[in-house]
Amino acid sequence: MLRDRTDTRAALWRVASGQRGYFTSAQALQVGYSYQAQRYHAQRGNWQLVDRGIYRFREFDTLPGGEDDHLVRWALWSRGRAIVSHTTALSVHDLGTANPAEIHLTVPPGFRQKGGLVILHRAELAQDEIEEREGYRVTTPVRAIIECAEASVDQDAVDSAVAEALDRGLTTRRVLLHAAQRLGARAELGTERALQAAQ
Structure with a gap:
């Protein structure tokens, strides 16, 4: 019919x-x-x-759009497998001074597509590390902070993100440290430095 x-x-x-x-x-x-x-x-x-x-x-x-409209495009490009992460996620959460020129996405280890306009990170994320947004997914504030610390992003950006996350009650020092320890030594070191700066 x-x-x-x-x-x-x-x-x-x-x-x-x-x-x-x-x-x-x-x-x-x-x-x-x-x-x-x-x-x-x-x-x-x-x-x-x-x-x-x-x-x-x-x-x-012609409709008023959000600053993150373009992130839906990348979710569709990845067939729903990519998760907005790292400094791009900090920007989505409006945390700190991060103003990324590139779009950072975390994809599963077996992901094969190549994107010249995006930076791909490969990792398996737990469900509690991901937030659903309209048309795309993004790492939580805690995950975004620790993955930036692990990737050796500018320490000032990590420091400002940690300070704002604590001020806004999005996380606690203990939660941040525990999450960083699970990710590895670099994440732990960057997070500890940010927590000291926030004192």
């Missing part, structure tokens, strides 16, 4: 609205847009081609 075009668009809009207007070619296909129809909508300007197999409804350009 043929689907009404309005119903098809509404179905795709529902998917995209939970992803800040972004959607994949596979998601469009699933609701009823053939590859030929997808090309048509991209060529007509109804959809913006963001990356290979990733589109965005043009209407979302």
